[in-house]
Amino acid sequence: MAMALQLSTFVTQYLASGTHTNPTKSTNALRMGILSTAMINPAALIHPAETHGGVVIHGVASRDLSSAESYAKKYSIPHAYGSYSALLSDPAIEAVYISLPNGMHCEWAVRALEAGKHVLLEKPVAANADEARVVFETARRCERVCVEAFHWRFHPAAHVVDAIVASGRYGEVRKTSARMTTPSGSLPMSDIRWNYELAGGALMDMTYVLSSTRYFLHQPQLDEVLEATSVPSPEDSRVDQSTTATLRFSSSLSSTPITSTIYADMARSNSFWVIPRLWELPSISIECEEATIYFYNFMMPHLYHYIAITDKAGNTSYQKHYCFGPKWGVRGESWWSTYRYQLEAFVDKVQGREPVCWVDPEDSVQQMEAIDKVYEATGLGKRKGTQELVGSGEE
Known part of the structure; x- marks a missing residue:
């Protein structure tokens, strides 16, 4: 997908x-x-x-x-x-x-x-x-400037969801659930995502599930991996075909620890054994005290997305945001992709201007720390760089 x-x-x-x-x-x-x-x-x-x-x-x-x-x-x-x-x-x-x-x-x-x-x-x-x-x-x-290219975090839709959650209008955050899948057979086994020597694996490639969880909880460190399991690749048991984990975070958005589940799958089984789950676009659900906020296709919201807010009575309202938003204001166009917004911020940063939004180094390090902890909890162990595995050299 x-x-x-x-x-x-x-x-x-x-x-x-x-x-x-x-x-x-x-x-x-x-x-x-x-x-x-x-x-x-x-x-x-x-x-x-x-x-x-x-x-x-x-x-x-x-x-x-x-x-x-x-x-x-x-x-x-x-x-x-x-x-x-x-x-x-x-x-x-x-x-x-x-x-x-x-x-x-x-x-x-x-x-x-x-x-x-x-x-x-x-x-x-x-x-x-x-x-x-x-x-x-x-x-x-x-x-020098160096930034991790989590392009989706630069899109106005992400900023709207963050503002809704952080406003406290629906109470404290209680739990979150994020998923990202690719239909079985979509990625040939020759793809680098399956290559252990190149630090492949579902959680590495689909790190968006952890990125979105941490972003909407305001980038906390991972407190604890409560449970984590991986389905190994049939070609290489060191590589996760899929990883599911239950995590615990402490966040400024809640007075109690928040439980979060993540699910990344590079070979998602077909529905009824024959129908690829093409509708399973990367999504996150954020359950608050008074309502649940669901962000459908958070990874590529410029293509299509919706933000659904369902209150405890079962009433649901919908929003879509392709430009403007609480951070960009009137800057940007509805046809800009997440990557285009990201490039706008990158150029601003390099040229000494304050970017509208950014991914800080500490955030990226904590993101990798969380990935390492999940992999270690699955028993696969954290990924290794190519220098550590085979020595330096050009691809």
Whole structure:
């Protein structure tokens, strides 16, 4: 389902680029490079940058020059590099987007930061919390911006839900439940998400379930893993095909500990054995004393979403928010994707302006700490980076 959402984003952004005039690029536009030729790049950066006057994509790197050149030609990127190091050595590039496999995030984020580049780093920020600390300590030391690309957190709909929960209108939060699934067979076993050496696994790829839980509880540390189980991949028992966990958090939104369940599944069984569960878009339910707030498709709300508020009498009201909201105000457009909002904030931060919203380093480290704790509770153990497993080197 995650891949289907990304493909839908490609289509909507392509249509948007055809119906909206792209702005003239500023003379001091941020020059960005891309490490990898991953499928996510067009949706996550290339197309959003087309509609941002303050960003230009200067180059793309692959371990194979011909692949980089072909990719650059396809997306009208002026420069191609046959190694990641070559791109980082280009003084014209000021910032990089890293969409390499999870296990390579730490190594190449550190190299990029030490090369003087700002970094937009795909989630999860690293293979484990130890690596996450290394990444952000390097950013601090090098005085560069580095942010985990939890794009959904930059969308107005997320801010509206947060405002509703935090207002106290419906009382204290009592429990939450988040899920994200992909229909069985959607991800071929050759996909990097199934690769242990690249820090694959359901909870790593679908870390959104934990991200949304922590975000709406105001980013608390995980108090305790009450229960956690994983279904191992049939190809590699070290990789979780699915993970279910019950967690306990202390939050400013409640005077008592909050119980949260998360469910991530990369091979969700079909309904009635034949019907793929295409309707199971990433969603979170937040139960308060007086009502339950349900946010459907929190991961890609720009495609479609709804916010349902059901009171104790069973009455339900619905909301949708594609722009405006309590943080962006009149800034932004209804056709902007989560990635486009994220890019707006990233450019502001890099250029010394206060972003409308942000993912702080401490938050990202605590996110990885929680992932580690869940994996340890399942018995699989926390993920390892590629350097720890096989030594350094380019993909």
